[in-house]
Amino acid sequence: MTHKIISCFTIALCLFLFLCPFVHMYPFSYSSQLDYNFYDRACPRLSMIVRYNIWAALKNDTRMAASLLRMHFHDCIVNINSVVTRCIKLFVLSHGCDGSVLLDDTDEFKGEKNAPANRNSLRGFEVIDSLKADVEKFCPSTVSCADILTLAAREAVVLAGGPFWPVPLGRRDATTASVKAVNEQIPSPFEPLANITAKFTSKGLDIKDVVVLSGGHTLGFAQCFTFKRRLFNFDGLGNPDPTLDSSALSSLRRICPKKDEANSNVAPLDSTNVKFDNTYYTNLVQNTGLLESDQALVNDPNTAAMVNSYSGNPFLFNNDFAASMVKLGNVGVLTGKNGQIRKKCGSVN
Ligand code: HEM
Ligand SMILES: *[C@@H]1O[C@H](CO)[C@@H](O)[C@H](O)[C@H]1NC(C)=O
Numbered sequence: 001m002t003h004k005i006i007s008c009f010t011i012a013l014c015l016f017l018f019l020c021p022f023v024h025m026y027p028f029s030y031s032s033q034l035d036y037n038f039y040d041r042a043c044p045r046l047s048m049i050v051r052y053n054i055w056a057a058l059k060n061d062t063r064m065a066a067s068l069l070r071m072h073f074h075d076c077i078v079n080i081n082s083v084v085t086r087c088i089k090l091f092v093l094s095h096g097c098d099g100s101v102l103l104d105d106t107d108e109f110k111g112e113k114n115a116p117a118n119r120n121s122l123r124g125f126e127v128i129d130s131l132k133a134d135v136e137k138f139c140p141s142t143v144s145c146a147d148i149l150t151l152a153a154r155e156a157v158v159l160a161g162g163p164f165w166p167v168p169l170g171r172r173d174a175t176t177a178s179v180k181a182v183n184e185q186i187p188s189p190f191e192p193l194a195n196i197t198a199k200f201t202s203k204g205l206d207i208k209d210v211v212v213l214s215g216g217h218t219l220g221f222a223q224c225f226t227f228k229r230r231l232f233n234f235d236g237l238g239n240p241d242p243t244l245d246s247s248a249l250s251s252l253r254r255i256c257p258k259k260d261e262a263n264s265n266v267a268p269l270d271s272t273n274v275k276f277d278n279t280y281y282t283n284l285v286q287n288t289g290l291l292e293s294d295q296a297l298v299n300d301p302n303t304a305a306m307v308n309s310y311s312g313n314p315f316l317f318n319n320d321f322a323a324s325m326v327k328l329g330n331v332g333v334l335t336g337k338n339g340q341i342r343k344k345c346g347s348v349n
């Protein structure tokens with residue numbers, strides 16, 4: 001009897017040691033594990049469901065295209081690392097586009113939603129939650145919230161007049177989120193371009209991606225407090241930002257008067273901010289960019305030429321934007337045995 005147990009144990013141990021070397025062949029967190037046809041069998045109606053829901057959301061509120069695009073960016077650019085053991089090996093998983101931004105705070109963690117950069121600023125959680133509920137009706141426990149948000153952002157851009165790009169799928173959802181990671185990693189409109197670029201390169205993106213993806217500001221609005229110091233006291237001596245066009249200055253001062261109550265008023269990020277186009281870059285060339293971090297792109301020799309070429313070539317911008325969005329959507333994805341398919345996007349299973 002004891003012999004049997006011992007030999008069983010030995011066999012199990014041998015099998016374990018034999019199989020462990022192959023552990024690297026399991027699907028881990030490599031973006032190469034994503035697949036364009038991932039849900040073709042398990043959820044053939046997925047793209048129709050996404051399209052209908054995003055169409056309906058934009059019909060009710062055109063700004064929602066901007067809000068969903070931004071939410072996807074904030075999901076992907078915030079990246080926490082965790083260490084997992086598979087067999088006897090340690091793996092470092094990086095969590096980027098993992099639906100972590102959608103998680104509500106819990107007793108165990110303070111999430112991303114309520115971080116200062118996101119609270120009263122990110123919009124559209126209810127759109128993603130109800131899209132997810134719709135997907136669950138047709139394909140229960142099949143499609144991750146991370147994939148739903150990625151598809152929603154793509155659909156929003158298309159419906160706003162921007163380019164289409166195929167989205168590789170198969171992301172899985174994070175089981176935790178970190179407010180600290182948001183505070184350290186979301187780029188601020190007040191920091192220099194070099195710092196913003198460093199935040200992008202630490203995720204495997206490059207300076208071209210900074211210029212191209214900043215073109216997301218072709219859609220949507222920003223609250224006055226995010227650019228107000230350009231209007232009234234840029235230099236500490238009461239003067240406005242000298243790089244801001246003077247007629248843009250006076251119209252922005254009307255939207256954003258000095259008093260604090262006006263801090264949450266909103267101004268368009270681009271003069272055609274419900275349409276996805278290259279006007280963002282034309283605005284920058286005309287010195288009417290809204291955020292300091294936007295206008296900085298023309299005032300830096302490393303990026304000025306790109307801004308000029310996108311301002312003159314909408315097709316080039318559309319192409320490059322599509323390519324950079326695919327890169328952004330691959331940052332720190334969880335696949336295979338890592339992560340989970342959440343049932344509701346706001347909470348872990
Ligand atoms: C490069 C560094 C970036 C900085 C410093 C930045 C900063 C900001 C700020 C301050 C706002 C206004 C938020 C508010 O008023 O509550 C905003 C809005 C927005 N951002 Fe960015 N952003 C950056 C990159 C991006 C990227 C890469 C995308 C997408 C590809 C993006 C898409 C948007 C959109 C669409 C809005 C408008 C959202 C809405 O109207 O609901 N941003 N951004
Ligand atoms: C429509 O949009 C408004 C904001 O513009 C929002 O308050 C409302 O909840 C939305 N309605 C639906 C059905 O999504």
Ligand SMILES: *[C@@H]1O[C@H](CO)[C@@H](O)[C@H](O)[C@H]1NC(C)=O
Pocket residue numbers: 190191192195
């Ligand atoms: C930019 O990055 C440098 C080096 O990491 C840091 O010391 C500085 O405080 C950052 N500036 C801003 C405005 O965040």
